[in-house]
Amino acid sequence: MLRILMVPLVLCIDVEPDAHVFGPDQPSPWSGFESMLEMAPPLRDRLRRLTGRPAHFGWSLRIDPQVAMGYGSPTYVAEKYRARLDDLAAQGDAIGVHPHAWRWDAERQVTVAEHADRQWVDSCTELAVGSFCQVFGRVPDYHRFGAQYMSTPTMNLLRHLGVTVDLTVEPGEGPDRDAQLPGTVWTGQTGDFRHAPTGPYRPSPDDYLRPAEDGGGGANLWEVPLTSSDSSRFPTPAHRARRRLQHPVRSARGLVRRVSPSLGGPSLPGHRLLAMWLEWARPSDFWDAAFEAATSQPSPYLAFAIRTDTGSHPVLRHTFTTLMDALMEDERAADLSFVTPAEALAEMGRSEMSRARLPAPPVTPLEPSQ
Ligand SMILES: [Zn+2]
Numbered sequence: 001m002l003r004i005l006m007v008p009l010v011l012c013i014d015v016e017p018d019a020h021v022f023g024p025d026q027p028s029p030w031s032g033f034e035s036m037l038e039m040a041p042p043l044r045d046r047l048r049r050l051t052g053r054p055a056h057f058g059w060s061l062r063i064d065p066q067v068a069m070g071y072g073s074p075t076y077v078a079e080k081y082r083a084r085l086d087d088l089a090a091q092g093d094a095i096g097v098h099p100h101a102w103r104w105d106a107e108r109q110v111t112v113a114e115h116a117d118r119q120w121v122d123s124c125t126e127l128a129v130g131s132f133c134q135v136f137g138r139v140p141d142y143h144r145f146g147a148q149y150m151s152t153p154t155m156n157l158l159r160h161l162g163v164t165v166d167l168t169v170e171p172g173e174g175p176d177r178d179a180q181l182p183g184t185v186w187t188g189q190t191g192d193f194r195h196a197p198t199g200p201y202r203p204s205p206d207d208y209l210r211p212a213e214d215g216g217g218g219a220n221l222w223e224v225p226l227t228s229s230d231s232s233r234f235p236t237p238a239h240r241a242r243r244r245l246q247h248p249v250r251s252a253r254g255l256v257r258r259v260s261p262s263l264g265g266p267s268l269p270g271h272r273l274l275a276m277w278l279e280w281a282r283p284s285d286f287w288d289a290a291f292e293a294a295t296s297q298p299s300p301y302l303a304f305a306i307r308t309d310t311g312s313h314p315v316l317r318h319t320f321t322t323l324m325d326a327l328m329e330d331e332r333a334a335d336l337s338f339v340t341p342a343e344a345l346a347e348m349g350r351s352e353m354s355r356a357r358l359p360a361p362p363v364t365p366l367e368p369s370q
Helices: 031-051 066-069 077-079 082-091 118-136 154-162 235-245 248-259 281-297 316-329 331-335 341-347
Strands: 007-015 058-061 093-099 100-106 110-115 186-189 207-212 228-230 271-272 301-305 337-338
Touching: 007 031, 007 341, 031 331, 031 337, 058 082, 058 154, 066 077, 066 100, 077 082, 077 118, 093 118, 093 341, 110 271, 118 154, 154 207, 228 235, 228 281, 281 301, 301 316, 331 337, 331 341
Parallel strands: 007 058, 007 301, 007 337, 058 093, 110 186
Antiparallel strands: 100 110, 228 271
């Protein structure tokens, strides 16, 4: 069958401890990551049969001071699961980094999201990229800062460190979306993505939310914004109410939106992050919104990020698997190509990166599984 349209889809998995925050004596397990490692091979096989192409994922490793505090080394997850990560990379997956700016405040016994301290944020970025280089002998395939934090100095630092792709920007989302997370205190402000570009661009050194006027001046750093969609596409209030009962952390986010328009409530320009962790009334609603968002782009693409607790949290796991099951029944899925961020850019003709990194041409679909 001749396929006219191919839509690159980046599925980025933030590899993190199960809990967002924890004290130094109570490090949280990584059971969600271990579950995702088990979920990935059958999902990869199903997607390969579905699309007729190899399926690649992105794994963004938490490497930062909070991990160093809890597990004795900032690169704990890279070291402990090195063989599994090498296996994923050998199958074509991208391995990136996902630092958070968490700082444990021993006196107050809380975790501080230290976004106001430029030096601290820089040290987190440098620790993530530098430690990754030491362990793997290469620059991370992509970067995605935690808690929606980004700034022009941080983006410029990533460029300076040789990072080629960032996936932090979530168009339509206001700053400090997660600032009500229990056990945390937030300083400064996270990224204000309400007017962010919705397609790949080379960030301007003067303003990371604007494309560089000279196309980037030869610098090889691309921002690949996650996919967002028109607010009218999102689950109804009845569904959100049910969701709040099931997931109090997410409900805190909703509270921020309701009480503080300046933090991204009614002033949003009508778009929100197309989140896989929302409970959609029908999974096809999610995919309708996704394909609409993709085809509204000059070069259609999709980019989603999930956290590894998708593997261990019953509601998140059910929501994700329901979405993927629905995709298996969706004839539009034949147009998708599950790719790494670099492959997505190459497919969109947005990168001088090696064409050799393009995915192989369509393969003959395997026999359907029993
Ligand atoms: Zn995170």
